[in-house]
Amino acid sequence: MSKNEEIEEIEELEETTEEAVEEISVEETLKQELSEMEDKFLRAQAEIVNMRNRHNKEREDSAKYRAQNLAKDLLTALDNLDRALEIETNDEHGESMKKGIEMVREGMLHAFKEAGVEEIDSLGQTFDPNKHQAVQTIPLSEGQESDEIVQVLQKGYILHDRILRPAMVIVAQ
Structure with missing residues (x-):
C-alpha cells in the first residue's frame, strides 16, 4: 500500500x-x-x-349542597312556626290552630331531614365556636360545667357537614 x-x-x-x-x-x-x-x-x-x-x-x-340556599331561607319560617307553637291557647279553635302549625312544622322538618339538614344539638353540650354563637355568659351554677350551654335562644342547623346557621346560646362560665 x-x-x-x-x-x-x-x-x-x-x-x-x-x-x-x-x-x-x-x-x-x-x-x-x-x-x-x-x-x-x-x-x-x-x-x-x-x-x-x-x-x-x-x-x-x-x-x-343544592338545598343550602332554600334551607337557609326557610329557617326563619321554621323559627316563626316554633314561636307560634309557644303561644298559650285557651280554646278549642286555638288548639286546633296549634295542631295545624305543628303538622306544618313536622312536614318542614321531614323535608329538611330528607335534604340532609339537621338541628344542631346544643342544650347541655360544651360550647363549640364552630357550631354555636355565644350571645351571653352567666356564672356557673352548682352542677354545671365550664363552657356548658345552659339555654338555646335560636336553634342552629347543619347541612351534611356545613353549618347553615350557628345556634345562638347562653353559656355558663
Missing part, C-alpha cells in the same frame, strides 16, 4: 467515524426529544385526569 492509499483510507475512516458520530448525535437528540414528548404527554394525561376528578367533585358537592 502506498502512502497515498493509506492517507485515502484514513480519510475514509475519519469520514465514516464522523458520519457515525453525527448519526449517534442525531439519534441521541431524537431520543431526548422523544423523552420530552413522552413527559409532556404524561403530564397532559395527568392534567386531564385531575380536571375530570375536580369536575366530578364539584358536581357531587353541587348535588350534595
Whole structure:
C-alpha cells in the first residue's frame, strides 16, 4: 500500500467515524426529544385526569349542597312556626290552630331531614365556636360545667357537614 492509499483510507475512516458520530448525535437528540414528548404527554394525561376528578367533585358537592340556599331561607319560617307553637291557647279553635302549625312544622322538618339538614344539638353540650354563637355568659351554677350551654335562644342547623346557621346560646362560665 502506498502512502497515498493509506492517507485515502484514513480519510475514509475519519469520514465514516464522523458520519457515525453525527448519526449517534442525531439519534441521541431524537431520543431526548422523544423523552420530552413522552413527559409532556404524561403530564397532559395527568392534567386531564385531575380536571375530570375536580369536575366530578364539584358536581357531587353541587348535588350534595343544592338545598343550602332554600334551607337557609326557610329557617326563619321554621323559627316563626316554633314561636307560634309557644303561644298559650285557651280554646278549642286555638288548639286546633296549634295542631295545624305543628303538622306544618313536622312536614318542614321531614323535608329538611330528607335534604340532609339537621338541628344542631346544643342544650347541655360544651360550647363549640364552630357550631354555636355565644350571645351571653352567666356564672356557673352548682352542677354545671365550664363552657356548658345552659339555654338555646335560636336553634342552629347543619347541612351534611356545613353549618347553615350557628345556634345562638347562653353559656355558663
